[in-house]
Amino acid sequence: MQIVLAPMEGVVDHLMREMLTQIGGYDLCITEFVRVVDQKLPARVFTRLCPELLQGGKTRAGTPVRVQLLGQEPHWLAENAARAVELGSPGVDLNFGCPAKAVNKSRGGAVLLKETNTLYHIVKAVRDAVPAQFPVSAKIRLGYDDTSLAIANAQAIAEAGASSLAIHARTKSDGYRPPAYWPWIAKIKQQVKIPLIANGEIWNAEHALLCQQQSACSDIMLGRGALAMPNLAQHIRNHAAPLPWPEVLTLLMQYSEFEIAGDKGKYYANRVKQWFSYLKLQYPEAQQLFSQLRLLTKSQDILNLLEQQRCIK
Ligand SMILES: Cc1cc2nc3c(=O)[nH]c(=O)nc-3n(C[C@H](O)[C@H](O)[C@H](O)COP(=O)(O)O)c2cc1C
Numbered sequence: 001m002q003i004v005l006a007p008m009e010g011v012v013d014h015l016m017r018e019m020l021t022q023i024g025g026y027d028l029c030i031t032e033f034v035r036v037v038d039q040k041l042p043a044r045v046f047t048r049l050c051p052e053l054l055q056g057g058k059t060r061a062g063t064p065v066r067v068q069l070l071g072q073e074p075h076w077l078a079e080n081a082a083r084a085v086e087l088g089s090p091g092v093d094l095n096f097g098c099p100a101k102a103v104n105k106s107r108g109g110a111v112l113l114k115e116t117n118t119l120y121h122i123v124k125a126v127r128d129a130v131p132a133q134f135p136v137s138a139k140i141r142l143g144y145d146d147t148s149l150a151i152a153n154a155q156a157i158a159e160a161g162a163s164s165l166a167i168h169a170r171t172k173s174d175g176y177r178p179p180a181y182w183p184w185i186a187k188i189k190q191q192v193k194i195p196l197i198a199n200g201e202i203w204n205a206e207h208a209l210l211c212q213q214q215s216a217c218s219d220i221m222l223g224r225g226a227l228a229m230p231n232l233a234q235h236i237r238n239h240a241a242p243l244p245w246p247e248v249l250t251l252l253m254q255y256s257e258f259e260i261a262g263d264k265g266k267y268y269a270n271r272v273k274q275w276f277s278y279l280k281l282q283y284p285e286a287q288q289l290f291s292q293l294r295l296l297t298k299s300q301d302i303l304n305l306l307e308q309q310r311c312i313k
Pocket of ligand 1: 033098
């Protein structure tokens, strides 16, 4: 079984990858997406989203971090994929699942699931541009409005030479609403010969097992669940109990160490609140704390509150 930490724009940044892979159980991380339109992007765009490029394309715990690209132009995606690999990314991932209106309007993300040929041309161009020893993976949903192209899209991506395919088992129209349709992945698997990675609605070890059984995939990708339970990968692999709340508090404080160019002091406050929206699902303590924390905008005030909680415990 391989466990992949899902890309999550606005939540899973390099410090989150650092902390979660330190806890362990992950074989691979995918970055937040780099938006590619009509140019070869400068190195700093890649290193900002993926500072791990400066340390061999791995987190300090040694987990590889693959850069994800989102775009619609095969040529520009290929150019930027080659650049990502030159800069040290151990492969490239292509995002065909993003539901954001602004992205879909400019023909990026999930809207491409309506264009099977475009998927093929993008993956082919990127595969041709990236040296063969580096994986080129893709991530899709089951479709845009419906699942009618799910198999054709997966086949096109496989035929174009993708090394593996992660499938978020919902359409764009399904958004993030449960359930995830894991049996659909098994259906696709019968028609596609590349390795598939099952994704969607895995919040605990029981879900992981059910997902593996219903999708017929041993490899899984963890998204929101990885934030709700910071040791979810270890919980799935080794039946570890959920990380105790005081240790989660320590991680929340550690998260303030993130330094980002251009941050006007809002980065930590915004991101920690996003993280809380997932922690609340697992920890009653997070639910209580969030009602106080949500009103705070300064990092130091949030840190003081967390420190107080740590002393109470
Ligand atoms: C806030 C948020 C940001 C996301 N950003 C990305 C992204 O940048 N690239 C991507 O391929 N998927 C992205 N996703 C989708 C997740 O990787 C994953 O496929 C989805 O959340 C389903 O898995 P889950 O049910 O385990 O959360 C994002 C999801 C969320 C909730």
